Amino acid sequence: MRFLPVFLDLRTGPVLLVGAGDLARAKLRLLAAAGARVRWYATDGDHDVSGLSTEDASRVELAHGDPLAAELSGVIAILCAGAGEVGPAMSARAKAVGVPVNVMDDLAHSTFIFPAIVDRGDVVIAVGTGGASPVVARRVRERIEAALPARIGDLANFIGRWRKTIHGRIPEFALRRRFWERVVDGPIGALVLGGRSSDAEAALKDIADPSAFAGASASGQADGRVTLVGAGPGDPDLLTIKALRALQDADVVFYDELVSPEILDRARRDAARIAVGRRVGKPGIGQDAINKLMIEAAKSGQRVVRLKGGDPFVFGRGGEEIEALREAGVAYSAVPGISAGLGAAAQFEVPLTFRHEALRITFLTAHKARDAQTVDWSTLTDEKMTVVVYMGMTAAPSVRAGLLAAGRSPQTPVGVFARVTRPDAQASVGTLDQLPDLVAKIDGGPAILIIGDVVAHSAPWRHQNLAQLASYFQVAAE
Structure with a gap:
Protein backbone atom coordinates (compact mmCIF):
# COMPACT_ATOMS: atom_id res chain seq x y z
CA MET A 1 0.00 0.00 0.00
CA ARG A 2 1.83 3.09 -1.23
CA PHE A 3 -0.92 5.63 -0.41
CA LEU A 4 -2.66 5.69 2.97
CA PRO A 5 -6.38 6.50 2.60
CA VAL A 6 -7.31 9.49 4.75
CA PHE A 7 -10.32 11.79 4.96
CA LEU A 8 -9.63 15.53 5.09
CA ASP A 9 -12.04 17.90 6.78
CA LEU A 10 -12.08 20.53 4.03
CA ARG A 11 -14.03 22.96 6.20
CA THR A 12 -11.02 23.62 8.45
CA GLY A 13 -9.18 25.82 5.94
CA PRO A 14 -9.04 26.91 2.33
CA VAL A 15 -8.06 24.62 -0.53
CA LEU A 16 -5.99 26.16 -3.31
CA LEU A 17 -7.17 25.15 -6.80
CA VAL A 18 -4.87 25.98 -9.71
CA GLY A 19 -5.90 25.32 -13.28
CA ALA A 20 -8.51 25.91 -15.95
CA GLY A 21 -11.08 24.32 -18.23
CA ASP A 22 -13.24 21.26 -17.62
CA LEU A 23 -10.58 19.51 -15.53
CA ALA A 24 -10.42 22.34 -13.00
CA ARG A 25 -14.22 22.69 -12.89
CA ALA A 26 -14.60 18.96 -12.21
CA LYS A 27 -12.33 19.33 -9.18
CA LEU A 28 -14.24 22.45 -8.18
CA ARG A 29 -17.53 20.51 -8.13
CA LEU A 30 -15.92 17.72 -6.08
CA LEU A 31 -14.55 20.18 -3.54
CA ALA A 32 -17.88 21.98 -3.35
CA ALA A 33 -19.67 18.69 -2.60
CA ALA A 34 -17.37 18.28 0.42
CA GLY A 35 -18.21 21.77 1.67
CA ALA A 36 -14.73 23.15 1.01
CA ARG A 37 -13.69 26.78 0.91
CA VAL A 38 -11.81 27.10 -2.38
CA ARG A 39 -9.35 29.73 -3.54
CA TRP A 40 -9.29 29.33 -7.32
CA TYR A 41 -6.51 30.56 -9.55
CA ALA A 42 -7.88 30.09 -13.07
CA THR A 43 -4.77 29.99 -15.24
CA ASP A 44 -6.77 31.06 -18.30
CA GLY A 45 -8.55 33.87 -16.44
CA ASP A 46 -12.00 32.24 -16.83
CA HIS A 47 -13.63 31.96 -13.38
CA ASP A 48 -16.98 30.59 -14.61
CA VAL A 49 -18.81 29.03 -11.61
CA SER A 50 -22.22 28.84 -13.26
CA GLY A 51 -22.32 25.06 -12.69
CA LEU A 52 -22.36 25.49 -8.91
CA SER A 53 -25.29 26.24 -6.64
CA THR A 54 -25.46 29.70 -5.09
CA GLU A 55 -24.38 28.30 -1.71
CA ASP A 56 -21.41 26.39 -3.17
CA ALA A 57 -20.37 29.36 -5.33
CA SER A 58 -20.34 31.58 -2.25
CA ARG A 59 -17.50 29.47 -0.81
CA VAL A 60 -15.29 29.96 -3.90
CA GLU A 61 -12.80 32.83 -3.76
CA LEU A 62 -11.86 33.95 -7.29
CA ALA A 63 -8.15 34.65 -6.98
CA HIS A 64 -6.03 36.63 -9.44
CA GLY A 65 -2.34 37.02 -10.04
CA ASP A 66 0.47 34.50 -10.04
CA PRO A 67 -0.42 31.35 -8.03
CA LEU A 68 3.30 30.72 -7.49
CA ALA A 69 3.34 33.87 -5.37
CA ALA A 70 0.13 33.04 -3.50
CA GLU A 71 0.01 33.17 0.30
CA LEU A 72 -0.09 29.55 1.58
CA SER A 73 -0.52 30.08 5.33
CA GLY A 74 -3.59 28.19 6.51
CA VAL A 75 -4.01 26.34 3.19
CA ILE A 76 -4.74 22.67 3.89
CA ALA A 77 -4.24 21.30 0.37
CA ILE A 78 -3.32 22.34 -3.18
CA LEU A 79 -4.89 20.89 -6.32
CA CYS A 80 -3.60 21.46 -9.84
CA ALA A 81 -5.89 20.41 -12.71
CA GLY A 82 -5.41 21.66 -16.24
CA ALA A 83 -2.59 23.84 -14.93
CA GLY A 84 0.05 22.93 -17.51
CA GLU A 85 3.64 23.75 -16.56
CA VAL A 86 2.43 25.64 -13.49
CA GLY A 87 1.53 22.30 -11.87
CA PRO A 88 5.07 20.95 -11.24
CA ALA A 89 6.26 24.38 -10.12
CA MET A 90 3.32 24.65 -7.71
CA SER A 91 4.14 21.17 -6.44
CA ALA A 92 7.70 22.18 -5.59
CA ARG A 93 6.43 25.16 -3.67
CA ALA A 94 3.86 23.09 -1.77
CA LYS A 95 6.41 20.46 -0.81
CA ALA A 96 8.80 23.12 0.44
CA VAL A 97 6.26 24.28 3.04
CA GLY A 98 4.73 20.88 3.78
CA VAL A 99 1.31 21.42 2.19
CA PRO A 100 -0.29 18.30 0.59
CA VAL A 101 -0.44 18.68 -3.19
CA ASN A 102 -2.03 16.84 -6.09
CA VAL A 103 -1.07 17.48 -9.68
CA MET A 104 -3.64 15.71 -11.82
CA ASP A 105 -2.26 12.65 -13.66
CA ASP A 106 1.24 13.36 -12.36
CA LEU A 107 2.27 10.99 -9.55
CA ALA A 108 5.82 12.28 -9.47
CA HIS A 109 4.65 15.74 -8.40
CA SER A 110 1.81 14.63 -6.10
CA THR A 111 1.89 13.82 -2.40
CA PHE A 112 -1.71 12.59 -2.44
CA ILE A 113 -4.07 11.23 -5.06
CA PHE A 114 -7.82 11.25 -5.59
CA PRO A 115 -9.64 7.94 -5.27
CA ALA A 116 -12.83 6.86 -6.96
CA ILE A 117 -15.54 7.89 -4.50
CA VAL A 118 -18.84 6.36 -3.43
CA ASP A 119 -20.82 9.11 -1.70
CA ARG A 120 -23.74 8.14 0.53
CA GLY A 121 -23.86 11.19 2.75
CA ASP A 122 -22.25 10.22 6.05
CA VAL A 123 -20.87 7.06 4.44
CA VAL A 124 -18.07 7.73 1.97
CA ILE A 125 -16.03 4.96 0.36
CA ALA A 126 -12.73 5.67 -1.37
CA VAL A 127 -11.29 3.22 -3.92
CA GLY A 128 -7.73 3.67 -5.10
CA THR A 129 -5.17 1.85 -7.23
CA GLY A 130 -2.16 3.95 -6.28
CA GLY A 131 -2.71 5.99 -9.42
CA ALA A 132 -1.94 2.97 -11.59
CA SER A 133 -5.38 2.46 -13.10
CA PRO A 134 -8.25 4.89 -12.49
CA VAL A 135 -10.40 2.71 -14.77
CA VAL A 136 -10.02 -0.27 -12.41
CA ALA A 137 -10.88 1.99 -9.46
CA ARG A 138 -14.02 3.15 -11.22
CA ARG A 139 -15.07 -0.43 -11.99
CA VAL A 140 -14.66 -1.34 -8.31
CA ARG A 141 -16.63 1.74 -7.33
CA GLU A 142 -19.44 0.74 -9.68
CA ARG A 143 -19.71 -2.68 -8.05
CA ILE A 144 -19.80 -1.14 -4.60
CA GLU A 145 -22.42 1.37 -5.76
CA ALA A 146 -24.60 -1.50 -6.97
CA ALA A 147 -24.27 -3.46 -3.72
CA LEU A 148 -24.55 -0.61 -1.20
CA PRO A 149 -28.00 0.32 0.19
CA ALA A 150 -29.08 3.77 -0.94
CA ARG A 151 -29.82 4.88 2.65
CA ILE A 152 -26.65 3.57 4.27
CA GLY A 153 -25.66 7.18 4.98
CA ASP A 154 -28.97 7.70 6.79
CA LEU A 155 -28.16 4.70 8.98
CA ALA A 156 -24.76 6.15 9.89
CA ASN A 157 -26.42 9.48 10.71
CA PHE A 158 -29.07 7.71 12.82
CA ILE A 159 -26.38 5.95 14.89
CA GLY A 160 -24.42 9.18 15.22
CA ARG A 161 -27.39 10.91 16.86
CA TRP A 162 -27.67 8.14 19.47
CA ARG A 163 -23.99 7.45 20.19
CA LYS A 164 -23.59 9.66 23.26
CA THR A 165 -26.81 8.41 24.80
CA ILE A 166 -25.88 4.75 24.39
CA HIS A 167 -22.30 5.45 25.50
CA GLY A 168 -23.67 6.71 28.78
CA ARG A 169 -25.80 3.59 29.26
CA ILE A 170 -23.19 1.03 28.12
CA PRO A 171 -19.71 2.09 29.28
CA GLU A 172 -17.98 -1.14 28.16
CA PHE A 173 -16.56 -0.70 24.65
CA ALA A 174 -16.92 -4.33 23.51
CA LEU A 175 -20.51 -4.55 24.70
CA ARG A 176 -21.34 -1.18 23.14
CA ARG A 177 -19.94 -2.32 19.80
CA ARG A 178 -22.06 -5.45 19.98
CA PHE A 179 -25.14 -3.33 20.73
CA TRP A 180 -24.63 -1.31 17.56
CA GLU A 181 -23.95 -4.41 15.51
CA ARG A 182 -27.32 -5.79 16.58
CA VAL A 183 -28.96 -2.49 15.72
CA VAL A 184 -27.35 -2.34 12.27
CA ASP A 185 -27.96 -6.00 11.43
CA GLY A 186 -31.43 -6.25 12.96
CA PRO A 187 -34.95 -4.82 12.49
CA ILE A 188 -34.00 -1.30 13.57
CA GLY A 189 -31.34 -1.00 10.89
CA ALA A 190 -33.79 -2.43 8.35
CA LEU A 191 -36.32 0.27 9.26
CA VAL A 192 -33.77 3.03 8.59
CA LEU A 193 -32.67 1.49 5.30
CA GLY A 194 -36.33 1.18 4.34
CA GLY A 195 -36.91 4.92 4.85
CA ARG A 196 -38.75 4.57 8.16
CA SER A 197 -36.40 6.47 10.45
CA SER A 198 -39.16 7.64 12.79
CA ASP A 199 -40.19 4.03 13.45
CA ALA A 200 -36.54 3.15 14.03
CA GLU A 201 -36.23 5.99 16.56
CA ALA A 202 -39.26 4.68 18.43
CA ALA A 203 -37.90 1.12 18.43
CA LEU A 204 -34.55 2.23 19.80
CA LYS A 205 -36.23 4.27 22.54
CA ASP A 206 -38.21 1.18 23.54
CA ILE A 207 -35.04 -0.77 24.42
CA ALA A 208 -35.25 -0.70 28.21
CA ASP A 209 -31.96 -2.52 28.87
CA PRO A 210 -29.31 -1.86 26.18
CA SER A 211 -26.83 -4.23 27.85
CA ALA A 212 -29.28 -7.12 27.69
CA PHE A 213 -30.08 -6.20 24.09
CA ALA A 214 -26.36 -6.39 23.32
CA GLY A 215 -26.22 -9.94 24.67
CA ALA A 216 -24.67 -9.43 28.11
CA SER A 217 -24.94 -12.13 30.76
CA ALA A 218 -26.41 -11.52 34.21
CA SER A 219 -22.97 -10.34 35.37
CA GLY A 220 -22.95 -7.64 32.69
CA GLN A 221 -20.31 -9.45 30.61
CA ALA A 222 -20.88 -10.16 26.95
CA ASP A 223 -21.44 -13.77 26.01
CA GLY A 224 -18.43 -15.14 24.13
CA ILE A 338 -12.56 -25.26 0.47
CA SER A 339 -10.37 -28.26 1.23
CA ALA A 340 -6.93 -28.27 -0.43
CA GLY A 341 -7.79 -31.38 -2.43
CA LEU A 342 -10.76 -29.64 -4.02
CA GLY A 343 -8.70 -26.49 -4.56
CA ALA A 344 -6.06 -28.49 -6.40
CA ALA A 345 -8.68 -30.24 -8.50
CA ALA A 346 -10.26 -26.95 -9.55
CA GLN A 347 -7.05 -25.05 -10.27
CA PHE A 348 -5.32 -27.80 -12.25
CA GLU A 349 -8.44 -29.29 -13.85
CA VAL A 350 -8.22 -32.68 -12.16
CA PRO A 351 -11.69 -34.28 -12.22
CA LEU A 352 -11.62 -36.30 -8.98
CA THR A 353 -14.47 -38.36 -10.38
CA PHE A 354 -14.99 -39.20 -14.04
CA ARG A 355 -17.79 -41.23 -15.56
CA HIS A 356 -16.76 -44.84 -16.24
CA GLU A 357 -13.20 -44.11 -15.04
CA ALA A 358 -13.25 -42.88 -11.43
CA LEU A 359 -16.27 -43.72 -9.32
CA ARG A 360 -14.84 -43.36 -5.80
CA ILE A 361 -12.57 -40.98 -3.89
CA THR A 362 -10.48 -41.65 -0.80
CA PHE A 363 -8.94 -38.84 1.24
CA LEU A 364 -6.10 -39.73 3.60
CA THR A 365 -3.22 -38.06 5.39
CA ALA A 366 0.38 -39.25 5.53
CA HIS A 367 2.72 -36.47 6.57
CA LYS A 368 5.21 -38.96 8.03
CA ALA A 369 6.54 -42.27 6.73
CA ARG A 370 5.06 -44.12 9.68
CA ASP A 371 1.64 -42.68 8.84
CA ALA A 372 1.91 -44.21 5.37
CA GLN A 373 2.98 -47.54 6.88
CA THR A 374 -0.22 -47.77 8.93
CA VAL A 375 -2.48 -47.42 5.86
CA ASP A 376 -4.12 -50.57 4.51
CA TRP A 377 -3.10 -49.97 0.90
CA SER A 378 -4.89 -53.12 -0.28
CA THR A 379 -8.18 -51.20 -0.06
CA LEU A 380 -6.84 -48.54 -2.46
CA THR A 381 -5.87 -50.62 -5.48
CA ASP A 382 -9.15 -50.22 -7.38
CA GLU A 383 -8.30 -48.53 -10.70
CA LYS A 384 -11.61 -46.65 -10.52
CA MET A 385 -10.67 -45.04 -7.20
CA THR A 386 -8.97 -41.65 -6.93
CA VAL A 387 -6.67 -41.35 -3.90
CA VAL A 388 -6.01 -37.88 -2.49
CA VAL A 389 -3.13 -37.73 0.00
CA TYR A 390 -2.76 -34.72 2.29
CA MET A 391 0.65 -33.76 3.70
CA GLY A 392 2.26 -36.52 1.68
CA MET A 393 5.49 -34.98 0.41
CA THR A 394 7.75 -36.43 3.11
CA ALA A 395 6.03 -39.82 2.99
CA ALA A 396 5.95 -40.03 -0.83
CA PRO A 397 8.39 -43.01 -1.02
CA SER A 398 6.28 -44.93 1.50
CA VAL A 399 3.07 -44.04 -0.34
CA ARG A 400 4.55 -45.36 -3.58
CA ALA A 401 5.88 -48.49 -1.91
CA GLY A 402 2.58 -49.24 -0.21
CA LEU A 403 0.48 -48.88 -3.34
CA LEU A 404 2.90 -50.84 -5.55
CA ALA A 405 3.16 -53.65 -3.01
CA ALA A 406 -0.62 -53.83 -2.82
CA GLY A 407 -0.84 -54.20 -6.60
CA ARG A 408 -1.54 -50.73 -7.97
CA SER A 409 -0.01 -50.29 -11.42
CA PRO A 410 3.31 -48.40 -11.47
CA GLN A 411 1.97 -46.55 -14.56
CA THR A 412 -0.95 -45.06 -12.62
CA PRO A 413 -1.03 -41.30 -13.29
CA VAL A 414 0.02 -39.19 -10.31
CA GLY A 415 0.15 -35.47 -9.63
CA VAL A 416 1.89 -33.43 -6.93
CA PHE A 417 0.12 -30.08 -6.51
CA ALA A 418 1.78 -27.53 -4.24
CA ARG A 419 0.52 -24.28 -2.68
CA VAL A 420 -2.75 -24.68 -4.53
CA THR A 421 -4.87 -21.59 -5.41
CA ARG A 422 -1.98 -19.29 -4.49
CA PRO A 423 -0.01 -17.20 -7.01
CA ASP A 424 3.03 -19.49 -6.63
CA ALA A 425 1.09 -22.74 -7.12
CA GLN A 426 3.06 -25.52 -8.79
CA ALA A 427 2.33 -28.93 -10.31
CA SER A 428 4.41 -31.95 -11.19
CA VAL A 429 2.80 -34.92 -12.94
CA GLY A 430 3.93 -38.38 -13.97
CA THR A 431 3.36 -41.97 -12.91
CA LEU A 432 3.24 -43.74 -9.56
CA ASP A 433 6.71 -45.25 -9.90
CA GLN A 434 8.06 -41.68 -10.41
CA LEU A 435 6.34 -40.21 -7.33
CA PRO A 436 9.43 -39.36 -5.20
CA ASP A 437 11.07 -37.73 -8.23
CA LEU A 438 7.94 -35.68 -8.86
CA VAL A 439 7.99 -34.45 -5.26
CA ALA A 440 11.65 -33.47 -5.66
CA LYS A 441 10.66 -31.11 -8.49
CA ILE A 442 8.37 -29.13 -6.17
CA ASP A 443 9.76 -26.00 -4.50
CA GLY A 444 8.27 -26.61 -1.07
CA GLY A 445 4.81 -27.38 0.26
CA PRO A 446 2.19 -27.66 1.40
CA ALA A 447 1.25 -30.13 -1.31
CA ILE A 448 -1.49 -32.57 -2.25
CA LEU A 449 -0.85 -35.89 -3.97
CA ILE A 450 -3.57 -37.08 -6.35
CA ILE A 451 -3.27 -40.65 -7.57
CA GLY A 452 -5.49 -42.15 -10.23
CA ASP A 453 -6.36 -42.18 -13.91
CA VAL A 454 -8.14 -38.82 -13.56
CA VAL A 455 -4.74 -37.07 -13.37
CA ALA A 456 -4.35 -37.84 -17.08
CA HIS A 457 -7.25 -35.42 -17.71
CA SER A 458 -5.49 -32.56 -15.87
CA ALA A 459 -4.11 -29.43 -17.49
CA PRO A 460 -0.47 -30.14 -16.42
CA TRP A 461 -0.68 -33.64 -17.94
CA ARG A 462 -1.96 -32.28 -21.25
CA HIS A 463 0.67 -29.55 -21.33
CA GLN A 464 3.43 -32.02 -20.54
CA ASN A 465 2.35 -34.36 -23.34
CA LEU A 466 2.17 -31.47 -25.81
CA ALA A 467 5.67 -30.36 -24.80
CA GLN A 468 7.00 -33.89 -25.26
CA LEU A 469 5.30 -34.15 -28.64
CA ALA A 470 6.75 -30.81 -29.77
CA SER A 471 10.20 -31.92 -28.63
CA TYR A 472 9.84 -35.19 -30.57
CA PHE A 473 8.96 -33.41 -33.81
CA GLN A 474 11.77 -30.93 -33.35
CA VAL A 475 14.31 -33.75 -32.94
CA ALA A 476 12.83 -35.59 -35.95
CA ALA A 477 13.10 -32.46 -38.08
CA GLU A 478 16.75 -32.05 -37.17
Missing part, protein backbone atom coordinates in the same frame (compact mmCIF):
# COMPACT_ATOMS: atom_id res chain seq x y z
CA ARG A 225 -18.41 -17.83 21.50
CA VAL A 226 -16.05 -19.66 19.15
CA THR A 227 -16.41 -20.01 15.39
CA LEU A 228 -14.29 -22.57 13.57
CA VAL A 229 -13.63 -21.09 10.14
CA GLY A 230 -12.22 -22.89 7.13
CA ALA A 231 -9.73 -20.57 5.45
CA GLY A 232 -9.40 -22.70 2.33
CA PRO A 233 -6.05 -23.48 0.67
CA GLY A 234 -4.84 -19.89 0.32
CA ASP A 235 -6.82 -17.79 -2.15
CA PRO A 236 -8.78 -15.19 -0.12
CA ASP A 237 -11.44 -15.03 -2.84
CA LEU A 238 -12.44 -18.59 -1.89
CA LEU A 239 -13.58 -17.52 1.58
CA THR A 240 -17.32 -17.83 2.04
CA ILE A 241 -19.44 -14.80 2.91
CA LYS A 242 -20.13 -16.40 6.29
CA ALA A 243 -16.38 -16.79 6.90
CA LEU A 244 -15.77 -13.13 6.05
CA ARG A 245 -18.55 -12.08 8.42
CA ALA A 246 -17.03 -14.13 11.24
CA LEU A 247 -13.59 -12.62 10.64
CA GLN A 248 -15.03 -9.11 10.66
CA ASP A 249 -16.84 -9.78 13.95
CA ALA A 250 -13.91 -11.45 15.74
CA ASP A 251 -12.23 -10.05 18.83
CA VAL A 252 -9.40 -12.60 18.57
CA VAL A 253 -8.24 -14.92 15.77
CA PHE A 254 -6.25 -18.06 16.53
CA TYR A 255 -4.80 -19.08 13.18
CA ASP A 256 -2.83 -21.94 11.67
CA GLU A 257 0.67 -21.42 10.30
CA LEU A 258 -0.48 -22.20 6.77
CA VAL A 259 -3.16 -19.48 6.68
CA SER A 260 -2.01 -16.88 4.15
CA PRO A 261 -1.44 -13.22 5.13
CA GLU A 262 -4.01 -12.20 2.50
CA ILE A 263 -6.69 -14.13 4.38
CA LEU A 264 -5.61 -12.74 7.76
CA ASP A 265 -6.01 -9.27 6.27
CA ARG A 266 -9.75 -9.97 6.00
CA ALA A 267 -10.05 -9.99 9.81
CA ARG A 268 -11.19 -6.91 11.70
CA ARG A 269 -8.25 -4.52 11.97
CA ASP A 270 -8.24 -4.33 15.76
CA ALA A 271 -8.76 -8.06 16.33
CA ALA A 272 -5.92 -9.82 18.15
CA ARG A 273 -4.15 -12.35 15.89
CA ILE A 274 -2.40 -15.28 17.53
CA ALA A 275 -0.52 -17.98 15.61
CA VAL A 276 -1.14 -21.40 17.14
CA GLY A 277 -0.52 -23.88 14.32
CA ARG A 278 2.62 -25.67 13.26
CA ARG A 279 4.27 -26.93 10.10
CA VAL A 280 5.93 -30.25 9.44
CA GLY A 281 9.21 -30.45 11.35
CA LYS A 282 8.43 -27.41 13.49
CA PRO A 283 6.98 -27.61 17.01
CA GLY A 284 3.61 -26.08 17.86
CA ILE A 285 1.95 -25.27 21.18
CA GLY A 286 -0.13 -28.47 21.08
CA GLN A 287 -3.84 -29.13 20.69
CA ASP A 288 -4.62 -29.02 24.42
CA ALA A 289 -3.06 -25.56 24.69
CA ILE A 290 -5.05 -24.34 21.67
CA ASN A 291 -8.28 -25.63 23.22
CA LYS A 292 -7.45 -23.88 26.49
CA LEU A 293 -6.78 -20.55 24.74
CA MET A 294 -10.09 -20.69 22.86
CA ILE A 295 -12.09 -21.59 25.94
CA GLU A 296 -10.50 -18.88 28.09
CA ALA A 297 -11.07 -16.21 25.44
CA ALA A 298 -14.72 -17.19 24.93
CA LYS A 299 -15.42 -17.31 28.67
CA SER A 300 -13.98 -13.81 29.01
CA GLY A 301 -16.72 -12.61 26.63
CA GLN A 302 -14.73 -12.49 23.41
CA ARG A 303 -15.84 -13.61 19.99
CA VAL A 304 -13.21 -16.08 18.89
CA VAL A 305 -12.38 -17.29 15.39
CA ARG A 306 -10.34 -20.46 15.09
CA LEU A 307 -9.00 -19.99 11.56
CA LYS A 308 -7.87 -23.24 9.99
CA GLY A 309 -6.32 -23.97 6.61
CA GLY A 310 -8.63 -25.84 4.25
CA ASP A 311 -11.74 -27.15 6.00
CA PRO A 312 -11.94 -27.59 9.80
CA PHE A 313 -13.24 -31.14 9.48
CA VAL A 314 -10.87 -32.47 6.78
CA PHE A 315 -7.68 -33.38 8.66
CA GLY A 316 -8.05 -30.14 10.59
CA ARG A 317 -8.80 -31.46 14.09
CA GLY A 318 -12.03 -29.52 14.08
CA GLY A 319 -13.82 -32.44 15.69
CA GLU A 320 -11.42 -32.46 18.65
CA GLU A 321 -11.86 -28.73 19.16
CA ILE A 322 -15.65 -28.98 19.01
CA GLU A 323 -15.61 -31.70 21.68
CA ALA A 324 -13.42 -29.55 23.96
CA LEU A 325 -15.71 -26.54 23.51
CA ARG A 326 -18.79 -28.64 24.14
CA GLU A 327 -17.36 -30.09 27.35
CA ALA A 328 -16.43 -26.58 28.54
CA GLY A 329 -19.94 -25.28 27.88
CA VAL A 330 -18.76 -22.74 25.29
CA ALA A 331 -21.07 -21.76 22.43
CA TYR A 332 -19.61 -22.63 19.04
CA SER A 333 -20.33 -22.94 15.33
CA ALA A 334 -18.39 -24.03 12.26
CA VAL A 335 -17.97 -22.47 8.83
CA PRO A 336 -16.76 -24.86 6.11
CA GLY A 337 -13.89 -24.02 3.79
